[in-house]
Amino acid sequence: MNLSIQEFLQHMTNGISLGSLYALIAIGYTMVYGILRLINFAHGDIFMLGTYLTFYGIIFTPIPWYIIFILAPALTGLLGLILEKLAYRPLRESPRITVLISAIGASFLLQNLGILVFGGRPKAFPTPTILETVLKIGGVSVAIVNFVIPIVTVILLIGLNYFIQKTKTGMAMRALSKDYETASLMGIDINGIISITFFIGSFLAAMGGIMWGVKYPQLMPHMGVLPGLKCFIAAVIGGIGNITGAVLGGFILGLGEILIIAFLPTLTGYRDAFAFILLIIILLFKPTGLMGEKVAEKV
Amino acid sequence: MKKNGLWLKIGILVVALIGLFVINLYLDSYKVKVINLCAIYVILGLSMNLINGFTGLFSLGHAGFMAIGAYTVAILTMPLEAKTMNYYMKPMVPFLLNLNLPFIFALLIGGLMAALFGFLIGAPVLKLTDDYLAIATLGFSEIIRIVFINLQSITNGSLGLKAIPQMTNEFIAGKLGLASRTNLLWAWGIAILTIIFMQFLMKGSYGKAFKAIREDEIAARSMGINLFKHKVMSFTIGSFLAGIGGGLLAVHLGTIDPALFKFALTFNILLIVVLGGMGNIYGTVISAIVITVAMEALRFLDGSMNFGFFTTPALPGLRMVVFSLALMVVVIFKRDGFIKETLEKVRGRYAKNQ
Numbered sequence: 156m157n158l159s160i161q162e163f164l165q166h167m168t169n170g171i172s173l174g175s176l177y178a179l180i181a182i183g184y185t186m187v188y189g190i191l192r193l194i195n196f197a198h199g200d201i202f203m204l205g206t207y208l209t210f211y212g213i214i215f216t217p218i219p220w221y222i223i224f225i226l227a228p229a230l231t232g233l234l235g236l237i238l239e240k241l242a243y244r245p246l247r248e249s250p251r252i253t254v255l256i257s258a259i260g261a262s263f264l265l266q267n268l269g270i271l272v273f274g275g276r277p278k279a280f281p282t283p284t285i286l287e288t289v290l291k292i293g294g295v296s297v298a299i300v301n302f303v304i305p306i307v308t309v310i311l312l313i314g315l316n317y318f319i320q321k322t323k324t325g326m327a328m329r330a331l332s333k334d335y336e337t338a339s340l341m342g343i344d345i346n347g348i349i350s351i352t353f354f355i356g357s358f359l360a361a362m363g364g365i366m367w368g369v370k371y372p373q374l375m376p377h378m379g380v381l382p383g384l385k386c387f388i389a390a391v392i393g394g395i396g397n398i399t400g401a402v403l404g405g406f407i408l409g410l411g412e413i414l415i416i417a418f419l420p421t422l423t424g425y426r427d428a429f430a431f432i433l434l435i436i437i438l439l440f441k442p443t444g445l446m447g448e449k450v451a452e453k454v
Numbered sequence: 455m456k457k458n459g460l461w462l463k464i465g466i467l468v469v470a471l472i473g474l475f476v477i478n479l480y481l482d483s484y485k486v487k488v489i490n491l492c493a494i495y496v497i498l499g500l501s502m503n504l505i506n507g508f509t510g511l512f513s514l515g516h517a518g519f520m521a522i523g524a525y526t527v528a529i530l531t532m533p534l535e536a537k538t539m540n541y542y543m544k545p546m547v548p549f550l551l552n553l554n555l556p557f558i559f560a561l562l563i564g565g566l567m568a569a570l571f572g573f574l575i576g577a578p579v580l581k582l583t584d585d586y587l588a589i590a591t592l593g594f595s596e597i598i599r600i601v602f603i604n605l606q607s608i609t610n611g612s613l614g615l616k617a618i619p620q621m622t623n624e625f626i627a628g629k630l631g632l633a634s635r636t637n638l639l640w641a642w643g644i645a646i647l648t649i650i651f652m653q654f655l656m657k658g659s660y661g662k663a664f665k666a667i668r669e670d671e672i673a674a675r676s677m678g679i680n681l682f683k684h685k686v687m688s689f690t691i692g693s694f695l696a697g698i699g700g701g702l703l704a705v706h707l708g709t710i711d712p713a714l715f716k717f718a719l720t721f722n723i724l725l726i727v728v729l730g731g732m733g734n735i736y737g738t739v740i741s742a743i744v745i746t747v748a749m750e751a752l753r754f755l756d757g758s759m760n761f762g763f764f765t766t767p768a769l770p771g772l773r774m775v776v777f778s779l780a781l782m783v784v785v786i787f788k789r790d791g792f793i794k795e796t797l798e799k800v801r802g803r804y805a806k807n808q
Contacts, residue, residue: 192585193585194585194588194589242782242786245786246785246786251584251585252506252510252512252584253785255512255584255585255588256724256728256781256785257782257785257786259514259721259724259781260778260779260781260782260785261778261782263718263721263774263777263778263781264775264778264779264782266774267771267772267774267775267778268771268775269771270770270771270774271769271770271771271772271775275770275771376771380717384589384592384593384596387589388589388593391586391589424600424603424604425600425601425604427596427600428596428597428600428601430593431593431594431596431597432593432597434589434590434593435578435579435590435593435594438579438582438586438590439578439579439581442582442586
């Protein structure tokens with residue numbers, strides 16, 4: 156319990172950067188759920204694909220890393236869009252459980268394709284040296300990534316917010332998530348909007364994946380499973396369908412995880428259980444999440 | 455007519471038992487192991503089908519309940535020497551160290567423990583619907599696994615348990631002068647009992663209530679069906695069977711560790727249930743057997759292949775790619791699984807597909 160102020164600040168920066176990553180990935184879940192009412196189980200694996208694409212981009216192409224850091228997420232966005240076309244679109248009219256099973260299948264397919272194509276052995280993420288620098292500020296030594304991550308996250312969030320609030324496509328997206336059927340009667344191109352949603356979600360997941368790779372430089376085909384589940388939980392905590400909620404949930408989860416270890420080191424082994432316990436508490440006491448709206452049961 | 459059906463069933467049962475007995479004595483031990491695993495997956499598939507297929511509760515917590523059953527059986531049946539050998543990092547709690555029960559009691563206790571946890575977890579969680587329930591049960595299954603990793607003095611943590619006593623047919627095989635191998639009659643006996651139990655359950659009023667809940671919760675509630683009671687009941691029975699399946703799996707494998715009970719295990723069972731058809735007993739049995747055998751038979755996919763003029767490198771992961779693809783193809787193109795119950799007959803012309 157006797158934590159010095161330096162240590163505390165160090166944990167805080169760590170928690171904030173982890174929280175930003177969770178927030179970025181959680182947005183993809185919440186956007187898709189808002190429109191399709193579907194847990195995109197494969198989202199965590201899209202995150203994994205984004206990280207691997209970046210890895211191969213840096214290793215095998217002469218393109219500088221800062222361009223790869225934009226190109227790879229764009230490519231991942233396309234993959235997410237294709238995933239929706241193949242695995243979810245044919246099931247648009249089916250019961251929700253059927254689509255959920257398809258999503259679980261897609262998740263396992265991507266993981267095993269990952270093992271097949273990338274190999275099961277962990278790979279080291281080629282972190283650009285500039286991001287590896289460690290800053291020392293008043294006794295607190297912080298890797299520069301821990302500053303870069305929240306800054307990039309904030310920039311992406313501002314961009315996303317502008318897109319959703321100010322553009323026509325964003326307006327269509329909001330309309331679809333408010334009332335799918337009415338919106339579709341108003342002449343909104345549903346398929347187009349859903350494709351864009353998947354593109355944005357996957358793009359942000361890949362961005363999160365790249366920064367994840369810089370922070371925890373070990374790539375594995377299964378690396379998306381646990382962050383994926385946790386970020387879905389973050390989305391539920393914030394109120395699924397609500398983007399601000401997803402960001403809030405991501406930060407609660409990231410900070411909570413780090414601070415629990417900081418204050419109660421004996422519970423380190425239970426670190427991964429924290430998210431699940433939080434999920435169950437939220438579901439039992441406020442199933443709509445912190446910022447979600449209550450939906451009345453319709454007969 | 456009905457009586458004939460019953461006699462036919464009893465006939466099949468007797469033939470199956472004699473067949474098993476002969477297989478058990480003469481087939482090589484690898485094949486016997488695969489057949490044994492089939493029975494375990496039949497039990498697990500049925501238990502998941504009861505919850506997901508018949509009652510329409512989408513639960514993804516199977517691996518957790520299996521872990522409870524498996525660890526209970528392992529801890530209760532392992533002799534003192536095996537325990538002291540296993541727990542070298544951190545000694546086992548003395549109360550459990552000297553506890554040693556016959557297999558059948560251990561298995562029952564394993565099932566009951568799983569059922570108890572199923573009840574405790576189900577009671578609060580079953581208020582949730584569809585995907586929330588899926589993610590909450592998945593969460594509980596992960597929590598169980600993480601607790602098992604951390605409770606070193608009880609479960610031996612991530613080191614797992616080795617040398618779990620096997621169930622062999624030593625007695626009979628010894629008398630006939632044959633090599634002893636895994637005793638099939640345990641797993642298959644329990645699998646057959648499970649099939650019979652499921653049939654009686656689904657024919658009775660409880661089964662009808664389960665199906666009503668699956669078809670339309672609100673309609674079921676207005677018909678006077680106690681939703682909560684029936685959901686918890688289905689979930690608890692399903693957890694009990696999952697615990698039994700887990701216990702048999704522990705004995706079958708001889709080695710368990712928490713990493714075994716990850717979500718991938720639940721996925722395998724989900725594969726069986728979906729391919730066999732949600733809410734279909736015989737479909738589940740057939741698909742459990744087919745998939746278990748296929749999982750073994752297709753192991754060559756992971757290794758290197760020799761086409762005579764050309765050898766492919768080893769491709770680990772290819773086997774599971776095939777199975778994930780199979781699941782998705784079935785879900786997308788044949789929604790009700792390969793072997794479907796004729797739902798159209800049950801539903802009216804105007805019934806919706808939700």
